[in-house]
Amino acid sequence: MGNQSSAVVVEKRIKEIGKNFFNIRASFKIKGLINIGTHMSLIRLSNGKYLVIDTVPLDEELKKEIDELTNNGVDIEAVVATHPFHTLAFPDFYKNYSSASYYGTPRHIRNQKDIPWAGNIMDHLNKWSPDVEMRIPAGAEFVAPVPESTNHFNSVWVFSPVAKTIHVDDTINYFDNPSLLFKVLGKKSGQMDFHPSMTNGGLNKTETAPQLFKEWLENLLHDWDFDNACCAHVGVKIGGAHALVNETLTNAQGVLDKLAKKHEGKEEEHTHH
Template identity: 55%
Template sequence: MGSSHSIEDEKRLIPSETWGLEGGFWNVRASFKVKSILEIGTHMSIIRLQNGKFLVIDTVPLDPRLKEEFDQLTNNGKDIEAVIATHPFHTLAFPAFREAYPDAPFYGCPRHLRTQPELKWEGEISQHLCRWKEDVEMRIPAGCEYVAPVPEASNHFVSVWVLAKKQKCVHVDDTLNYFADPNLLMKVAGVHKEELMFHPSMKGPGLYPTPEAPEQFKQWVLKVIQEWEFEAVCTAHRDILPRGGRQKLAKALNAAEPLFADLKKRNEKGGVAQKEDGGSAQYNVEGCECG
């Protein structure tokens, strides 16, 4: 049986840490600190399906207030359709979430199934990308490693992209970053205000070291821009882009053209991936995990 909550009830239930859209989409922003100092943030999205149940995309630590709100929304978890892990290295909040909701079906990336078998995964998400196609589209980027990204400390580029079709919102983890108001250090590093950009590991190990990989990824993103209708983009670390997502993604793709050309030339010469990754490894919170 699906949830009986009205949209007005759901508006009342969402916590202050949550950003929402009409029609049943919520993105929960949670604190996540590197070395207990540097706040990088993390996120979880909740999508209300046509059957009244909810898809949970990624997980965050559940403080008492958030859990209470979530339980009210999902009928104490009974209305969870599935919990989906979209990023190989976003793992840390899933054990507690499994303990809180032992009956919810969990779907993960291959690395989740390898490293956290005790969570009793229902399956690997790439085998279920079309399962909720009436409400949600999911795609995995081309030109990069999804099954076993290496080096694990820094190759955090790939993640499953999720489109909430009715709400016109994309949930994506590390492949994209968005900075609404970067601090001085970020500005010195070349980050611009309200700029959507690709994860810095694209310069290094993010894409396959083949001449074809940059073009494969570029064409994949171009197809997303052409085929997906969306305005908002929710990125894991940093901020939410509330509108103009397709246009800003197209701008980011255009800005990356020189890098794609350089990567192709490097790979044609048989070059290995640069060690440069934008310092992404230093943002890991525990071991190789960044969320």
Template identity: 35%
Template sequence: MIEHLADNFWNIRGDFKISHVINIGTQMSLVRRPGGDFVLLDCYEMEASDQDELMALTDGGARIEAVLNVHPFHTVHCKFIQQILPHARLIGTRRHHRKLPDLRWDPALIEDDATQQEFADIFDFSIPAGVDFIPEDESVHVSSVMVRHRESGIIHVDDTLMFLNLPGLVEKLLPGPRLRFHPKLAEGLEKRAGAADDYIAWAKALARDWADTKIVCAAHKGIIRLTDETFAEAIGEALEQASKTLDKHRKNYG
């Protein structure tokens, strides 16, 4: 499903099932630059109807100039996107290059400042501090390159921020989905003194710098519309929920 969230921002939702049973969802976003060309955030093998709509929006795909893959462990659909958009720059992390060496990767890496500056006319970027960007344990998906569309204030994020749909009874007391940091934060924090404090400082800076955010497109579970609280309040609540994890890390490592 393609949802038009702002004048120049579309979010494309898809299915992603754990063990072929539990559907946690996935996403891709389409952003139009001021000159009329487009950038894709992430890759997803769309349904035929969504692919037709994407192509209609982008002159048969010809106006999509680049695809930015912002989570090092989201690699499943990269081949499909390169097949349907062979002309577009396929930009990923260093793990994308290592994991899928047969694809025609652009030499630029999305985690590098120089690459991010190429798209600074429309995006702000943020990478969490205090956590491993590409950990050895491939089940730990805590870190990614978060992207904020400056014009609309919409955030596109994979795994680093997630949200919970609360049960009906709890929903009456705490309306709306709750923003949370990845549940494997404890495993993702760097095993060194100061890592927990670095993570907290990053989160607080994110809350301050992206304070006017009203919509968060999360890879898993869907789109969060912040109607009952501000982004800063949501991040503050997420930090509070993670406080025991962060305190334990500080106790163990200093």
């Protein structure tokens, strides 16, 4: 009995968010100090295999959990990169799970030559439908966003209809339990925002980009019936996520109007979408 009372319940790192949809939260520190968090998701496909969305640094405990879920990685069908700048964990993940097919953003494919990429994710957005749907926001650069240090707005949005869950990297941020720093910056628990780079090059500097993005997101909200949103920074919104994304878009209307006015007369040059 004595042994039992001292047993420590270790909380699982892999959390089931919805049916066949698992999310892992991990630490990611800016300049080694400010933890803004990062994440990856695993979606069990109807064939029983797993689609891995993004990667996070592996430690022994996390690798063990992934191995248990995926039959030591044998059941990982593919690994998808959704964000041009979420790159650091991919090489190590590939070393551990090299039998899967890897699909990168154009920037991954340019910069990480050690991974034998199976393709550019832009060409494979429908590869796993209807189990998984993917879309890339309009009105924003995806192939080569600049400046690289700050323009982290655009990323592939991933939707699992059966789990009613979306996985999004930087385009939207959700603060489930803001740290002291975020509270100082005015973030409240339960708040959702667009990535701050939206107003500083995240959306293309053209008159039409804000409207293109707004229409893209309105169409997505019309087509995707989701309840939960797993966001790279800073948390997961369980339940009510659809209404909150809609509200976030409504609240941004003034900002979008200002951007359109600021870039009046400038036309779209990008035809990537």
